[in-house]
Amino acid sequence: MSKAILYIGHGTRSKQGAEEAKGFLQKVIEKVPVRIQEISFLELAAPFIAEGFERCVIRGATEITVVPIFLLTAGHIKEDIPEALAPLRERYPRVSVEMAEAFGVQERIVRGICELVRANAGEVTAFDSLLLVGRGSSDPAIHEAFALIKEGIGERFGNSRVEVCYLAATTPLFAEGIEEISKVAEGRVIVVPYLLFAGLLLSEVSREVKKRRGDGQDIVLIEPLSRHQAILDIVVERTLGKEAEYAAASH
Numbered sequence: 001m002s003k004a005i006l007y008i009g010h011g012t013r014s015k016q017g018a019e020e021a022k023g024f025l026q027k028v029i030e031k032v033p034v035r036i037q038e039i040s041f042l043e044l045a046a047p048f049i050a051e052g053f054e055r056c057v058i059r060g061a062t063e064i065t066v067v068p069i070f071l072l073t074a075g076h077i078k079e080d081i082p083e084a085l086a087p088l089r090e091r092y093p094r095v096s097v098e099m100a101e102a103f104g105v106q107e108r109i110v111r112g113i114c115e116l117v118r119a120n121a122g123e124v125t126a127f128d129s130l131l132l133v134g135r136g137s138s139d140p141a142i143h144e145a146f147a148l149i150k151e152g153i154g155e156r157f158g159n160s161r162v163e164v165c166y167l168a169a170t171t172p173l174f175a176e177g178i179e180e181i182s183k184v185a186e187g188r189v190i191v192v193p194y195l196l197f198a199g200l201l202l203s204e205v206s207r208e209v210k211k212r213r214g215d216g217q218d219i220v221l222i223e224p225l226s227r228h229q230a231i232l233d234i235v236v237e238r239t240l241g242k243e244a245e246y247a248a249a250s251h
Contacts, residue, residue, distance in 0.1 A: 004036035004061030009069045011041030017199030018045040024226050031236045036061050049084045066099040067239050072145050073102040074137040100238045105145050110152035112230035121220045126159035127187030134194045136166030167201050189219045196226045
């Protein structure tokens, strides 16, 4: 059996975001002792899933482990990626295909977020307010996951206000979330994108933060999550099939 790894990112129209994702995955590839490893994207950026899959087969793969680079389990993991893989399974019936899970809500991701906040914003006080910004999904599980993440961040920052909003597909949307938290904030507003990489969605957040800063608001934007070592470690573990240390963010 010749094993291969196929990484699947979300994809973005942003050239910077796509290159950042590829650069991150190259770091993962360097840490994984598997000869055949390919990068692909679900949408918006090449190479797409079919191309990455077929590259694995051309290079001799008979067993492919699909590693989705997604923070939470929602429609893309439950439906879109399996649908993209279905015709490839039929075309190459002798190739065994397994798929790893999304990262899920993990204590060390929550801890990593808090470390990124401190690295970018310094010490957080009870007067500061944090706005957690998710990509968004119509899947109810996303709201449940963000409730846990919000609780975990709140526990680590004590009395600081923590709110959640989304960039698409569900409410409250980012425009409403940042407006509401700005009205009640006693100190800084710290905007925390729950996104792995730069891209058009993060650009939307960045533009609004810059506008508000220009208007005199004390507001800080935190870096995307892939800048933290914990994310790299988690992807490497998923790829190697090691048991991840799952823990609810509230623990």
